[in-house]
Amino acid sequence: MRADGRRNREQILAAARHLVGCDGAQASLEAIARRACVGSATLHRHFPSRRALLDAVFHDGVVRLCERAEALDGDPGADLEAWLEELAAYSATTKGVTDALLAGPDGHIDERDTCHGLIGDAAARLVDRAKDAGVLRDGVATDDVLALACSLSTVTADPDAARRLVRLAFGGVRAPHRE
Amino acid sequence: MRADGRRNREQILAAARHLVGCDGAQASLEAIARRACVGSATLHRHFPSRRALLDAVFHDGVVRLCERAEALDGDPGADLEAWLEELAAYSATTKGVTDALLAGPDGHIDERDTCHGLIGDAAARLVDRAKDAGVLRDGVATDDVLALACSLSTVTADPDAARRLVRLAFGGVRAPHRE
DNA sequence: CCGTGAAGTGGGGTGGTCCTCCGCTTGGTG
DNA sequence: CACCAAGCGGAGGACCACCCCACTTCACGG
Numbered sequence: 001m002r003a004d005g006r007r008n009r010e011q012i013l014a015a016a017r018h019l020v021g022c023d024g025a026q027a028s029l030e031a032i033a034r035r036a037c038v039g040s041a042t043l044h045r046h047f048p049s050r051r052a053l054l055d056a057v058f059h060d061g062v063v064r065l066c067e068r069a070e071a072l073d074g075d076p077g078a079d080l081e082a083w084l085e086e087l088a089a090y091s092a093t094t095k096g097v098t099d100a101l102l103a104g105p106d107g108h109i110d111e112r113d114t115c116h117g118l119i120g121d122a123a124a125r126l127v128d129r130a131k132d133a134g135v136l137r138d139g140v141a142t143d144d145v146l147a148l149a150c151s152l153s154t155v156t157a158d159p160d161a162a163r164r165l166v167r168l169a170f171g172g173v174r175a176p177h178r179e
Numbered sequence: 180m181r182a183d184g185r186r187n188r189e190q191i192l193a194a195a196r197h198l199v200g201c202d203g204a205q206a207s208l209e210a211i212a213r214r215a216c217v218g219s220a221t222l223h224r225h226f227p228s229r230r231a232l233l234d235a236v237f238h239d240g241v242v243r244l245c246e247r248a249e250a251l252d253g254d255p256g257a258d259l260e261a262w263l264e265e266l267a268a269y270s271a272t273t274k275g276v277t278d279a280l281l282a283g284p285d286g287h288i289d290e291r292d293t294c295h296g297l298i299g300d301a302a303a304r305l306v307d308r309a310k311d312a313g314v315l316r317d318g319v320a321t322d323d324v325l326a327l328a329c330s331l332s333t334v335t336a337d338p339d340a341a342r343r344l345v346r347l348a349f350g351g352v353r354a355p356h357r358e
Numbered sequence: 359c360c361g362t363g364a365a366g367t368g369g370g371g372t373g374g375t376c377c378t379c380c381g382c383t384t385g386g387t388g
Numbered sequence: 389c390a391c392c393a394a395g396c397g398g399a400g401g402a403c404c405a406c407c408c409c410a411c412t413t414c415a416c417g418g
Contacts, residue, residue, distance in 0.1 A: 001365095002365060002366065002413085002414055002415075003414075003415090004365095004366070004367085004413070004414070005365075005366060005367095005414095008366085008367085028403080028404065028405090029404080029405065029406090030403080030404060030405075031404095033368095038367085038368080039367065039368030039369065040368080040369095040405080040406080040407095041367070041368060041369085041406085041407075041408085042366080042367060042368070044405080044406060044407080045366080045367085050405095077353060081353075102333075102334060134354065135353055135354055136352065136353065136354055137347065137350065137351065137352060137353065137354045137355075138354070140347065140352055144343075144344060144347060144352075145352060147331065147334040147335065147344060148331070148344065148347070148348060148352070150334065151330040151331055151333050151334040152326065152327070152330055154281075154330050154333050155281060155326040155329065155330040156326065164323075165323060165326060165327065168316070168319065168323060168327070168348070169327060169347070169348040169351075169352060170351060170352045170353055171316065171351050171352075171353060172316065172348075172349060172350050172351025172352075172353070172355075173315065173316060173319055173323075173324060173327070173348060173349045173350075173351075174256060174260075174314055174315065174316065174349055174350060174351070175313065175314055175315055175316045175317070176316075176351075176355065180394090181384085181385055181386075181394060181395065182385070182386090183384075183385070183394095183395070183396080184385095184394075184395060184396095187395085187396085207374085207375065207376090208375080208376065208377090209374080209375065209376075210375095212397095217396085217397080218396065218397030218398065219376080219377075219378095219397080219398090220377085220378075220379085220396075220397055220398080221395080221396060221397065223376085223377060223378080224395075224396085229376095
């Protein structure tokens with residue numbers, strides 16, 4: 001890859017980080033290109049779809065989150081819950097990331113290295129551990145807990161509220177009654 | 180209100196119902212106006228914001244849902260859960276309705292009669308009943324259960340999946356353990 | 359050190375969007 | 389029937405995504 005190409009890619013990513021941070025996932029690609037001092041064609045060549053750009057923007061943050069998932073090795077139930085809280089808080093505070101996390105397949109990019117794929121793998125490990133420990137209700141799948149944690153962030157931008165809702169869903173809305 | 184005005188309003192709503200059903204809340208207003216055989220200015224005069232149009236499109240369905248909420252008078256916990264399931268199923272299958280349900284205030288319209296407001300009132304009654312019966316976990320608010328039920332539909336378009344996730348959140352992801 | 363070709367560039371065009379202005383039509387009332 | 393305001397819609401401005409293509413610049417082989 002040529003030096004100027006790499007430089008432009010970085011400038012575009014920096015601009016995108018800023019504008020997506022302000023305007024969310026719907027930030028204008030044109031504006032991002034302008035801010036990066038780059039023609040819009042250049043942006044589209046480096047990132048053939050909005051999805052590809054978003055994935056690149058959030059890649060590092062998501063990787064960090066996944067590393068924290070791998071580092072956990074305490075109580076399986078508590079680990080899963082804590083990590084889901086973190087995930088919800090992250091996606092609540094990070095404008096636009098939800099679209100990258102929940103996005104379906106996109107012909108333009110390799111699904112293996114997307115934010116969606118990375119998060120899915122990290123969650124699967126924690127869910128499997130919790131399942132083996134028997135702390136999960138029957139029939140709960142990785143996609144279920146991810147869906148719960150991520151979808152909440154479409155509803156609030158407050159990390160504490162997101163954490164609270166995750167705890168709620170995890171423990172149940174219904175009050176536990178003695179049996 | 181003049182007859183032609185009312186006729187146009189209905190044509191716009193019919194077109195909007197169709198296109199929002201196909202393309203979701205982001206359907207092109209221009210395309211809706213075209214389909215209604217109406218100038219775009221006419222659409223904007225009748226519905227000053229996308230939000231106002233969406234509210235009108237979904238108003239009837241939401242009212243029907245609210246009526247069902249009012250008709251419930253069995254076990255408070257079961258009623259609430261059943262109605263939340265219905266709400267989730269409705270918003271999962273009805274493209275675009277989530278945006279109307281979760282939308283914040285909009286200077287253009289009276290908040291009292293919006294889908295958001297209607298659903299909120301209906302849910303509040305069920306939540307209050309459940310709270311009085313003591314079947315809700317402490318600190319659960321109306322907005323919490325609404326947020327849970329509605330946000331799920333951003334994540335799946337399958338009504339059964341949405342119902343399942345509501346049941347999950349309601350009963351808890353964590354398996355109930357004897358105490 | 360330099361020529362060359364391919365990788366990379368960005369301006370401008372196309373076709374779409376939202377929304378507003380404003381001259382015109384038309385429905386309903388006196 | 390005549391009037392006039394309520395209502396209309398086309399045109400136009402500002403913006404957007406995406407693509408084409410003539411041009412520039414980098415990096416490598418001689």
